[in-house]
Amino acid sequence: MLAIDSEYDYDPVWAKCVELGVSPTFHSVTKGVGTRVSPSNAVYNHIGHFGVAGEAVCKALFLGGVTRRFPTLKFAFLEGGVGWACGLYNDLIGHWKKRNLAALEDINPANIDRELMMKLFREYGGKDVVDKVEQLRNPGRSLSPRTTDPDASLDDFAACGIEHPEEIRELFVPRFYFGCESDDPLNAWAFNAKANPFGARLGAVFGSDIGHFDVQDMTEVLHEAYELVEDGLISDTDFRDFVFTNPVKLWAANNPNFFKGTAVEKQASNILAAG
Numbered sequence: 626m627l628a629i630d631s632e633y634d635y636d637p638v639w640a641k642c643v644e645l646g647v648s649p650t651f652h653s654v655t656k657g658v659g660t661r662v663s664p665s666n667a668v669y670n671h672i673g674h675f676g677v678a679g680e681a682v683c684k685a686l687f688l689g690g691v692t693r694r695f696p697t698l699k700f701a702f703l704e705g706g707v708g709w710a711c712g713l714y715n716d717l718i719g720h721w722k723k724r725n726l727a728a729l730e731d732i733n734p735a736n737i738d739r740e741l742m743m744k745l746f747r748e749y750g751g752k753d754v755v756d757k758v759e760q761l762r763n764p765g766r767s768l769s770p771r772t773t774d775p776d777a778s779l780d781d782f783a784a785c786g787i788e789h790p791e792e793i794r795e796l797f798v799p800r801f802y803f804g805c806e807s808d809d810p811l812n813a814w815a816f817n818a819k820a821n822p823f824g825a826r827l828g829a830v831f832g833s834d835i836g837h838f839d840v841q842d843m844t845e846v847l848h849e850a851y852e853l854v855e856d857g858l859i860s861d862t863d864f865r866d867f868v869f870t871n872p873v874k875l876w877a878a879n880n881p882n883f884f885k886g887t888a889v890e891k892q893a894s895n896i897l898a899a900g
Contacts, residue, residue, distance in 0.1 A: 656671065679710075683801060684713060701803070707803040711814045714798070715821070726783075743758045791823055794822070798825045816863040828871045830872050833849075869892070873897065881894075881897060
């Protein structure tokens with residue numbers, strides 16, 4: 626990945642993006658990779674493959690601390706929708722609560738009272754268990770290769786510098802944007818502050834591929850997006866954020882002149898001025 630476990634340092638790339646006012650945007654595929662290699666079923670290979678690629682990079686950027694080191698930089702992921710991003714946001718918070726450095730003490734093998742555990746196995750275990758109790762006295766090599774290096778950090782969130790779970794919202798939500806097809810009902814999840822931890826509204830961005838096979842009539846694309854309002858899944862304000870406010874914040878946050886000379890220059894300026 627570009628931002629974690631790579632032999633290259635990509636921080637100069639991110640710094641140049643900030644300097645030039647560029648929002649790095651990813652559009653990667655995973656068809657033909659991993660489990661998406663069916664020789665007989667294209668749908669099997671196609672479903673979710675953009676989202677999987679986006680999640681891989683997004684996770685790396687976050688856990689690699691890029692959004693901490695470059696607080697003004699925005700990133701976008703195209704065509705994969707936002708459902709995976711809502712799940713990732715939830716999972717990062719859940720994992721931090723269970724696997725932050727302090728919480729890891731709860732599952733530290735060094736804290737096990739092996740003599741007591743052996744005593745309890747002998748007292749309550751079946752014969753098959755009792756016959757193997759002595760193996761617990763010398764557990765042998767750890768199954769985790771990370772522990773073979775005594776100086777290795779076990780803190781998977783070290784690069785993020787997170788002290789409170791609310792910080793995950795600040796390092797994730799305003800930094801990432803997600804290109805969504807107009808007819809994807811999961812777009813509504815991004816705006817559901819009741820479902821997303823800490824009342825978050827993720828940066829879903831309207832971005833249908835009007836030239837692709839799945840759009841038979843390009844005049845219906847925008848109407849399909851508005852069906853979420855008609856169906857009561859999002860509000861008019863949510864829809865405006867989806868098709869206008871979020872794209873403005875993505876493209877113009879680091880480049881205020883991005884929309885200069887366009888038909889929406891004034892409206893985009895108003896969005897930026899409002900913060």
